[in-house]
Amino acid sequence: MKEITKQWIKKAEEDYIVTSREIELDKPVCSAVCFHSQQAVEKYIKAVLQENEIYFPKTHDLEKLMDLCKEYIPELEQLADGLLWLTSYAVEVRYPGITARKKEAIKSYEIAKKVRDMVRRHLDVD
Numbered sequence: 001m002k003e004i005t006k007q008w009i010k011k012a013e014e015d016y017i018v019t020s021r022e023i024e025l026d027k028p029v030c031s032a033v034c035f036h037s038q039q040a041v042e043k044y045i046k047a048v049l050q051e052n053e054i055y056f057p058k059t060h061d062l063e064k065l066m067d068l069c070k071e072y073i074p075e076l077e078q079l080a081d082g083l084l085w086l087t088s089y090a091v092e093v094r095y096p097g098i099t100a101r102k103k104e105a106i107k108s109y110e111i112a113k114k115v116r117d118m119v120r121r122h123l124d125v126d
Contacts, residue, residue, distance in 0.1 A: 001051060001123060008047035009125060015040035016116055023109045030105035031098075034089040037108035038062070041086060044119040045069050045076075051123060060090035073122050082111040 019036040022028045038060070045065040049056045054068055062083035066076050076083075086108055092098045100108075119125075 001125075005047050005051040005123065008043050008050055009119075009123070012040045012043035012047060012116070012119075015043065016112055019109050019112055023105060028102065028105055030100040030102055031089075031093045033105035034086075034100040034108040035093050037105075037112035038086045038089040040112045041083065041115045042090070044115050048072050048119055048122060060087060062087045073118050075118055076115070079111060079114060082107070083115075086111055 015036040019033050019040060022033050022036070041062055042060060042065065045062070045068075046056060048069050049065070052072055056065060056068055059065065063080065066080060066083050070076050089100070089108060093100055
């Protein structure tokens with residue numbers, strides 16, 4: 001695996017760890033779970049693209065990134081609706097006016113976990 005890919009995975013793992021720790025709390029910060037789930041997914045997908053030398057734009061749009069990545073991980077398409085939904089947590093949830101609930105936090109975490117598992121299998125990450 002390329003060094004730059006390892007760096008993307010490391011950053012994705014950091015977001016995933018925050019998400020997985022927070023979701024286990026009695027009162028998780030649901031907006032943070034959603035934000036870090038989106039960030040983890042974005043970085044996992046970008047790791048695959050980087051490893052395969054596929055140019056990707058500077059974007060948080062998970063659907064666009066999935067379209068670039070589905071050649072390498074076709075099962076990502078099964079998560080298309082979830083990725084479209086999760087994209088909204090890249091920016092808006094960080095500001096006043098939008099707050100995520102526990103149900104949304106759980107859903108975002110589950111999507112992140114599925115993407116993480118797919119990417120780690122694809123890249124043969126231990």
